[in-house]
Amino acid sequence: MEVLGRRDILNIDRALGLYRVLDEDGNPVAGEPSLPDKLLLDMYTYMVRARILDGWLLKLQRMGRVALHAPNKGQEAAAVGATLALKREDWLFPSYRELGALLVRGMTEEEILDRALTTIDDPLKGSDFAIYGHRKYNIVPAPVPVANQIPHAVGAALAAKIMGDKIVTMTFFGDGSTSRGDFHTGLNFAGVFKAPVVFVNQNNQWAISVPLKRQTASPTIAIKGVAYGVPGIRVDGNDVIAVYTVAMEAVERARSGEGPTLIEAVTYRLGPHTTADDPTRYRVEEEVREWERKEPLRRMRRYLISRGLLTEEEDKALWSEWEKRIEETVVKVLEKPPLPPEVVLEDVYEEPPWNLREQMRELRDSIRLLKELGVELE
Amino acid sequence: MPVMNMVQALNQALREEMARDPRVVVLGEDVGRRGGVFLVTEGLIDEFGEMRVIDTPLTEMGIIGVAIGMALYGLRPVAEIQFIDFVYEAFDQIVSNMAKIRYRSGGMYSVPMVLRSPCCGGIRGGMHHSQSPEAYFMHTAGLITVMPSTPYDAKGLLKASIRSNDPVIFLEPKSVYRTIKEEVPDRDYTVPLGKARLVREGSDVTIVTWGAMVYQSLEAAKLVEERHGWSVEVIDLRTLFPFDRDAIVESLEKTERLVIVHEAPKTVGPGAEIAAYIAENHIELLRGPIARVTGFDTPFPLAHEKLYMPNIARIYMALKKVMQY
Ligand SMILES: Cc1ncc(C[n+]2csc(CCOP(=O)(O)OP(=O)(O)O)c2C)c(N)n1
Numbered sequence: 119m120e121v122l123g124r125r126d127i128l129n130i131d132r133a134l135g136l137y138r139v140l141d142e143d144g145n146p147v148a149g150e151p152s153l154p155d156k157l158l159l160d161m162y163t164y165m166v167r168a169r170i171l172d173g174w175l176l177k178l179q180r181m182g183r184v185a186l187h188a189p190n191k192g193q194e195a196a197a198v199g200a201t202l203a204l205k206r207e208d209w210l211f212p213s214y215r216e217l218g219a220l221l222v223r224g225m226t227e228e229e230i231l232d233r234a235l236t237t238i239d240d241p242l243k244g245s246d247f248a249i250y251g252h253r254k255y256n257i258v259p260a261p262v263p264v265a266n267q268i269p270h271a272v273g274a275a276l277a278a279k280i281m282g283d284k285i286v287t288m289t290f291f292g293d294g295s296t297s298r299g300d301f302h303t304g305l306n307f308a309g310v311f312k313a314p315v316v317f318v319n320q321n322n323q324w325a326i327s328v329p330l331k332r333q334t335a336s337p338t339i340a341i342k343g344v345a346y347g348v349p350g351i352r353v354d355g356n357d358v359i360a361v362y363t364v365a366m367e368a369v370e371r372a373r374s375g376e377g378p379t380l381i382e383a384v385t386y387r388l389g390p391h392t393t394a395d396d397p398t399r400y401r402v403e404e405e406v407r408e409w410e411r412k413e414p415l416r417r418m419r420r421y422l423i424s425r426g427l428l429t430e431e432e433d434k435a436l437w438s439e440w441e442k443r444i445e446e447t448v449v450k451v452l453e454k455p456p457l458p459p460e461v462v463l464e465d466v467y468e469e470p471p472w473n474l475r476e477q478m479r480e481l482r483d484s485i486r487l488l489k490e491l492g493v494e495l496e
Numbered sequence: 497m498p499v500m501n502m503v504q505a506l507n508q509a510l511r512e513e514m515a516r517d518p519r520v521v522v523l524g525e526d527v528g529r530r531g532g533v534f535l536v537t538e539g540l541i542d543e544f545g546e547m548r549v550i551d552t553p554l555t556e557m558g559i560i561g562v563a564i565g566m567a568l569y570g571l572r573p574v575a576e577i578q579f580i581d582f583v584y585e586a587f588d589q590i591v592s593n594m595a596k597i598r599y600r601s602g603g604m605y606s607v608p609m610v611l612r613s614p615c616c617g618g619i620r621g622g623m624h625h626s627q628s629p630e631a632y633f634m635h636t637a638g639l640i641t642v643m644p645s646t647p648y649d650a651k652g653l654l655k656a657s658i659r660s661n662d663p664v665i666f667l668e669p670k671s672v673y674r675t676i677k678e679e680v681p682d683r684d685y686t687v688p689l690g691k692a693r694l695v696r697e698g699s700d701v702t703i704v705t706w707g708a709m710v711y712q713s714l715e716a717a718k719l720v721e722e723r724h725g726w727s728v729e730v731i732d733l734r735t736l737f738p739f740d741r742d743a744i745v746e747s748l749e750k751t752e753r754l755v756i757v758h759e760a761p762k763t764v765g766p767g768a769e770i771a772a773y774i775a776e777n778h779i780e781l782l783r784g785p786i787a788r789v790t791g792f793d794t795p796f797p798l799a800h801e802k803l804y805m806p807n808i809a810r811i812y813m814a815l816k817k818v819m820q821y
């Protein structure tokens with residue numbers, strides 16, 4: 119039988135297997151990874167920051183100050199590990215569950231909180247919830263309809279190729295998102311045009327209440343890349359070193375003109391889907407307990423301590439330092455004034471056409487009248 | 497008679513229709529174990545099983561395309577789009593197929609399905625959990641578009657929609673889901689498609705509205721009555737297309753003034769069609785210009801949504817303009 123295709127590139131074993139560097143308890147599975155100590159400590163610090171910030175966003179939502187939050191807990195390694203492989207000039211097309219990726223790109227906790235609380239400094243001017251981004255970090259804010267960003271990452275990568283820029287784009291999306299047309303058309307284009315893009319699938323096992331087996335009959339998500347001529351690599355998404363390692367390989371492939379890669383980071387959403395969700399309706403507690411044992415921070419902490427790169431005391435100090443810094447930022451941001459109402463009518467076009475100019479008058483008149491009537495709307 | 501909110505009334509409508517007619521199936525994202533994100537399909541999977549209450553992969557195009565195929569073959573699918581803001585992936589299937597198969601097949605095939613979905617703003621849902629895209633559907637020949645504003649109407653209209661032989665877009669104003677409660681009969685009844693409801697009688701000016709804006713309009717009506725003594729009639733359109741032109745004309749014969757209130761943006765919005773219909777056919781009834789109070793011509797914002805949506809002040813301003821013309 120004749121075998122079509124390049125088996126070597128579309129290595130099916132890597133799409134069906136699971137790459138890891140550390141086991142669930144933080145012991146190296148095959149030799150010591152040879153990464154600089156500082157990088158290993160940075161990985162852990164970014165994950166700690168993401169975890170603390172995630173907790174605050176949850177708390178602020180319960181206080182009624184944030185409209186909605188999609189908890190990241192348990193998925194920090196995939197976001198941090200993958201984005202650490204990017205260079206500053208590379209572009210990121212995130213989804214709504216990658217606080218760690220935002221921090222790695224240089225976004226500050228204050229910028230993230232301004233966004234979430236739609237303060238006067240909200241860089242996205244109150245447009246939507248649970249999405250983050252900023253031009254100065256080459257992070258394009260996610261659309262809430264899932265998977266929409268996937269073809270955008272392909273298009274931007276293709277544009278860079280056409281314009282002769284040696285940059286790479288990376289996009290994040292969930293397991294449920296792979297059922298949408300955007301995912302399939304994105305992979306197909308990327309394969310055909312060898313776009314310098316890295317697809318990072320955060321397979322957290324659930325799309326709200328729908329388990330992975332209801333999304334796909336494929337044995338893995340990574341294997342879907344193979345059918346589009348895009349190498350798929352399945353990796354332990356709770357092993358930050360493993361994620362970083364495969365992301366580096368994918369980024370380098372893309373940058374050297376060899377085309378796209380689909381990375382499936384196998385992980386688990388430990389919290390609810392969003393602050394509006396109640397996971398007890400659809401999943402059992404034992405499953406969550408089991409994945410708590412495999413969560414990425416515990417694993418990395420144990421590894422760093424066993425390598426002598428971190429002591430218990432230093433770990434405590436790291437946590438309390440960031441807890442303090444982030445709490446101070448929260449207090450500061452909570453005191454900022456809200457966005458002015460006029461933002462509602464801004465940024466629809468470069469210049470507002472006549473209808474929006476008229477509606478600006480209507481808005482202002484209505485605000486005056488509401489005051490006169492003594493009516494509080496929000 | 498039991499008192500219910502809209503979620504409970506819709507749930508009962510689905511339950512009764514599924515029990516009455518084995519061809520009725522429910523499909524969508526999270527409609528099974530989760531019971532839908534707003535719990536409209538809660539418990540159905542226990543009663544009717546996984547073959548009739550189907551948790552689908554996450555693709556609106558797939559949900560609607562597959563539901564169309566089911567309807568062609570003989571089922572009566574009720575497909576849930578989790579939020580109407582996510583329907584756009586399915587537009588090709590809706591516009592090119594759901595709406596056109598009857599015509600394309602010379603009447604041999606039809607697509608008796610319901611696309612039901614939470615719509616509209618008022619719950620701090622931001623840009624992609626708040627939209628009112630009814631105009632797209634009203635503009636598409638072959639579709640019936642419905643939006644109830646009360647639990648009673650929700651149950652009766654959903655049952656009528658499931659029994660319709662034409663495809664129905666059934667939009668549920670989510671801000672009303674749990675805020676309005678009323679007596680809803682435990683028994684089978686329908687509310688006819690194409691018929692408006694007179695919500696409040698008045699003699700000076702008519703407000704035509706639907707969905708959650710019924711309640712804003714009632715508040716504004718009360719305000720101008722107190723302040724100016726103007727008597728406002730409020731009509732809840734319920735079926736947006738084909739809309740109940742007779743109900744509007746009958747009211748205008750009395751009031752001679754028209755204000756249209758909807759959450760959808762103004763430009764080429766649903767109100768434009770109603771205004772054009774009256775201007776083309778009944779200009780003689782009107783004493784002055786028609787006014788529209790609508791969502792602004794922008795994406796739906798997260799910040800200041802209550803200022804973006806028609807509110808008591810903006811409806812008041814329009815009533816004043818029309819009354820003092
Ligand atoms: C097109 C679209 N349909 C439905 C939704 C509602 N929704 C939000 S998140 C979600 C599940 C997404 O699952 P997955 O892609 O696995 O990402 P995760 O939330 O698990 O990170 C759904 C159905 C949406 N945002 N967009």
Ligand SMILES: [Mg+2]
Pocket residue numbers: 292293294320321322323324325326
């Ligand atoms: Mg998921």
